[in-house]
Amino acid sequence: MSRKTITDVAAAAGVAIKTVSRVLNNEPKVRDSTRERVMAAVKALNYHPSFSARALAGRRSFLIGLVYENPSANYVMDVQSGAMARCREERFQLIMHHCNVRGADLATDIGGLADQTHLDGLVLTPPLSSSKELIAALDERELPFVRIAPNRMRHASPFVDVDDQAAAREMTEYLVGIGHRRIGFIIGNPEHYASGRRLEGYKAALKRHGIEYRDEYVKQGFFIFESGLESGHELLAMPERPTAIFASNDDMAAGVLMAAHQRGISVPAQLSVAGFDDAPIARIVWPRLTTVFQPAYDLAYSATDMLLELLKSPKLDKSVQFDYRLVCRASTGPLRAA
Amino acid sequence: MSRKTITDVAAAAGVAIKTVSRVLNNEPKVRDSTRERVMAAVKALNYHPSFSARALAGRRSFLIGLVYENPSANYVMDVQSGAMARCREERFQLIMHHCNVRGADLATDIGGLADQTHLDGLVLTPPLSSSKELIAALDERELPFVRIAPNRMRHASPFVDVDDQAAAREMTEYLVGIGHRRIGFIIGNPEHYASGRRLEGYKAALKRHGIEYRDEYVKQGFFIFESGLESGHELLAMPERPTAIFASNDDMAAGVLMAAHQRGISVPAQLSVAGFDDAPIARIVWPRLTTVFQPAYDLAYSATDMLLELLKSPKLDKSVQFDYRLVCRASTGPLRAA
DNA sequence: CTGAAAGCGCTTACAG
DNA sequence: CTGAAAGCGCTTACAG
Numbered sequence: 001m002s003r004k005t006i007t008d009v010a011a012a013a014g015v016a017i018k019t020v021s022r023v024l025n026n027e028p029k030v031r032d033s034t035r036e037r038v039m040a041a042v043k044a045l046n047y048h049p050s051f052s053a054r055a056l057a058g059r060r061s062f063l064i065g066l067v068y069e070n071p072s073a074n075y076v077m078d079v080q081s082g083a084m085a086r087c088r089e090e091r092f093q094l095i096m097h098h099c100n101v102r103g104a105d106l107a108t109d110i111g112g113l114a115d116q117t118h119l120d121g122l123v124l125t126p127p128l129s130s131s132k133e134l135i136a137a138l139d140e141r142e143l144p145f146v147r148i149a150p151n152r153m154r155h156a157s158p159f160v161d162v163d164d165q166a167a168a169r170e171m172t173e174y175l176v177g178i179g180h181r182r183i184g185f186i187i188g189n190p191e192h193y194a195s196g197r198r199l200e201g202y203k204a205a206l207k208r209h210g211i212e213y214r215d216e217y218v219k220q221g222f223f224i225f226e227s228g229l230e231s232g233h234e235l236l237a238m239p240e241r242p243t244a245i246f247a248s249n250d251d252m253a254a255g256v257l258m259a260a261h262q263r264g265i266s267v268p269a270q271l272s273v274a275g276f277d278d279a280p281i282a283r284i285v286w287p288r289l290t291t292v293f294q295p296a297y298d299l300a301y302s303a304t305d306m307l308l309e310l311l312k313s314p315k316l317d318k319s320v321q322f323d324y325r326l327v328c329r330a331s332t333g334p335l336r337a338a
Numbered sequence: 339m340s341r342k343t344i345t346d347v348a349a350a351a352g353v354a355i356k357t358v359s360r361v362l363n364n365e366p367k368v369r370d371s372t373r374e375r376v377m378a379a380v381k382a383l384n385y386h387p388s389f390s391a392r393a394l395a396g397r398r399s400f401l402i403g404l405v406y407e408n409p410s411a412n413y414v415m416d417v418q419s420g421a422m423a424r425c426r427e428e429r430f431q432l433i434m435h436h437c438n439v440r441g442a443d444l445a446t447d448i449g450g451l452a453d454q455t456h457l458d459g460l461v462l463t464p465p466l467s468s469s470k471e472l473i474a475a476l477d478e479r480e481l482p483f484v485r486i487a488p489n490r491m492r493h494a495s496p497f498v499d500v501d502d503q504a505a506a507r508e509m510t511e512y513l514v515g516i517g518h519r520r521i522g523f524i525i526g527n528p529e530h531y532a533s534g535r536r537l538e539g540y541k542a543a544l545k546r547h548g549i550e551y552r553d554e555y556v557k558q559g560f561f562i563f564e565s566g567l568e569s570g571h572e573l574l575a576m577p578e579r580p581t582a583i584f585a586s587n588d589d590m591a592a593g594v595l596m597a598a599h600q601r602g603i604s605v606p607a608q609l610s611v612a613g614f615d616d617a618p619i620a621r622i623v624w625p626r627l628t629t630v631f632q633p634a635y636d637l638a639y640s641a642t643d644m645l646l647e648l649l650k651s652p653k654l655d656k657s658v659q660f661d662y663r664l665v666c667r668a669s670t671g672p673l674r675a676a
Numbered sequence: 677c678t679g680a681a682a683g684c685g686c687t688t689a690c691a692g
Numbered sequence: 693c694t695g696a697a698a699g700c701g702c703t704t705a706c707a708g
Contacts, residue, residue: 391701
């Protein structure tokens with residue numbers, strides 16, 4: 001039961017291998033009856049084209065790189081699933097690559113990856129999608145790529161994102177709407193463009209409702225649990241502490257929750273806590289987190305789709321914005337008497 | 339700056355391409371001076387061999403499949419990182435494949451994957467590593483594979499695991515040691531061989547300390563948070579409730595923690611809770627979880643290493659057991675007066 | 677220790 | 693609409 005080749009199929013269908021190739025690649029100008037005959041032979045022989053032969057003859061690798069340095073396993077898995085789903089439809093393979101922020105410089109790292117694997121293109125997740133250095137290195141190699149949630153840097157490559165500013169504004173307005181005036185905010189990792197946008201959304205909501213912006217209510221975090229815990233303690237130790245804290249992601253919000261627990265502050269009676277991402281952690285902490293859902297899978301699927309298009313028509317200049325959604329759970333509510 | 343080929347290197351080094359090939363594949367019987375000349379040319383030209391040409395000529399794909407159906411993103415990422423690290427060293431590519439348990443049958447799913455991608459071999463994660471059906475399908479195709487944490491099914495393929503029985507016994511004995519006698523247990527997903535082993539360890543510890551095994555203290559969970567929450571409530575609603583609960587993984591232990599919170603039972607003063615895995619969640623819940631660390635990355639690295647060996651010498655029959663480690667945190671302690 | 681030839685299974689470029 | 697030839701960049705099998 002050695003592997004069937006295109007020659008076997010051609011023989012079985014009584015055509016030339018070139019015709020089999022045409023059918024398999026959905027090229028036009030094949031007579032319907034011929035196409036059917038070929039497909040029947042493909043099916044009968046359980047034929048599957050050789051990945052390496054197609055790549056070698058076609059002068060491309062059919063390999064797409066998905067690069068990330070995000071510490072959140074859930075985010076990475078969502079993105080990976082989305083990108084993989086699209087790759088599979090097109091018989092591309094996905095190469096995952098984890099970048100070490102503190103390792104060698106990005107350009108060398110990704111450049112090396114591209115050299116070694118002969119990648120056809122890349123999908124860049126944040127914060128790599130905003131790295132000038134990396135983008136310059138890819139441009140130099142003329143490697144096509146698509147960016148997920150990048151900054152506003154002008155570049156011809158397509159991108160996908162979510163309106164982080166609007167999402168954060170909406171969440172903040174929700175907190176205002178249930179009666180909060182002293183609202184703390186924890187900024188995400190400053191290397192992520194989204195971090196700044198979320199902060200802007202928070203500020204915009206305060207302004208819109210005539211609430212004074214207070215610098216001491218805003219702490220710098222890094223999208224990880226520990227930074228939420230630490231910032232949470234700082235905010236909750238204040239004499240006039242916030243009655244609500246909006247953390248820029250769920251991991252940090254979980255940290256705030258723990259800080260509150262450790263201080264005997266009950267949530268949401270004495271403190272409302274909101275996060276961002278709707279990661280699994282949001283449903284695992286107690287109380288469950290109010291947060292913002294963003295469709296990471298869809299963003300990645302779409303980004304990969306755009307990359308595949310880009311490989312066909314290098315002039316593609318496109319971007320797609322996806323919808324977010326507020327998810328209200330038990331960690332937020334009006335203030336109640338102690 | 340078109341891609342350099344083996345011909346370019348051969349020309350630059352003044353040898354035949356076959357000699358370049360020998361050097362690149364670390365074949366013996368190459369004069370040192372020749373080897374050096376070739377390596378210098380490789381470096382000077384920044385040459386990287388073509389993945390697809392090697393695969394096509396070598397009659398193999400250099401593709402390894404990593405299949406999983408585990409819902410835990412962290413576990414999957416750890417395993418993926420370990421497998422990927424080993425693959426990269428050997429210029430193999432890793433293909434991730436998520437199996438839908440409730441989708442088409444496993445054999446068809448993975449068989450299709452193997453057919454389409456022409457995989458050289460697979461790494462099977464639990465519970466797939468114990469699937470008779472899947473293993474039969476792979477044997478039929480003569481596809482080499484290595485199993486992670488499989489059951490005791492007799493099979494020539496190599497495997498790696500951890501002594502789950504001993505680990506669970508040790509954790510249970512730790513709970514007994516700090517004074518607990520009424521110890522609840524939540525079983526993991528029954529499709530995982532480890533689930534049964536951990537239950538056995540729990541029972542063995544009770545026996546060893548002359549504590550009666552009580553069926554009503556043992557609940558069936560599925561390795562997911564919700565099942566821990568539910569089982570936790572059942573256990574804590576009992577008139578003579580356990581003073582400690584050992585859940586077979588951290589997600590379920592987090593569920594128990596939430597059940598305790600909802601019932602106003604304080605941990606660890608009134609209830610000790612222990613988990614298994616040392617997943618990130620263990621440090622994010624409150625209080626932080628006492629748990630068992632198991633080196634998922636190392637298991638996967640080693641499994642991949644064994645698969646690579648297996649591809650060279652098909653007779654390899656080997657298995658490696660890795661060490662676990664108890665991690666004591668704040669969720670366990672002696673009972674204290676209310 | 678080294679090399680010349682053939683071939684892996686496709687696609688490209690061209691012809692009809 | 694279809695096909696014959698050449699070639700992608702390596703490894704295999706063989707020779708010396």
